Amino acid sequence: MFNEGWHTYYVYILTNQHKTVLYTGMTNNLAKRLYQHRENIREKSKTFVARYKCSHLLYYEEFTWVQEAIAREKEIKGWVRRKKLDLIKGSNPDLKFIEKLFPYQDV
Template sequence: MFSNDSQSYFTNILTNRNKTVLYIGVTNNLQRRLIEHHQGVRLRAKTFTAKYHCIFLIHYEKFSWVQDAIAREKQLKGWLRSKKVDLVNENNPEWKFLNDEFSL
């Protein structure tokens, strides 16, 4: 189990069950944010993650400074999909869903 502490910020990449869509976000509480994405799908919210069922965590990075997390999020969003896939493959080659690390 991974712990969120009050001074941590995360960039994250989520995908859908078939691993065909990638979503990049930033948060100060990854466990809470994953729960919110699950709720959005259940409630059929009009959000990208709900529309495409992006609730499965496949990559995250932890930062001590929110400015660094936001800068990394912007960098990742600017990448081509192929480069994002390479990043996930480098750190999670089996594309395992990592949600359980945050005790959902």
């Protein structure tokens, strides 16, 4: 069923290959945003994600309201690394890369 005006917003946490850096972001299209992050890395963009090669998804949350997603993103960004890792391990205890859950094909 299609509900015009309804969206899903995502707050997500990315890391690099060695899991030494955490990046928190927010989007309304997680598959497309993950693709954009990978492209920025490939193009050697000057973004944080490209500099630290954060292309691996560890964690995400879904929201219906953009204001809630923005508030949650800001909350998580204010946390220390240990608290972020505790959050991630609550649903992903082995810190597995889960970006394959959100395939995206650029058309």
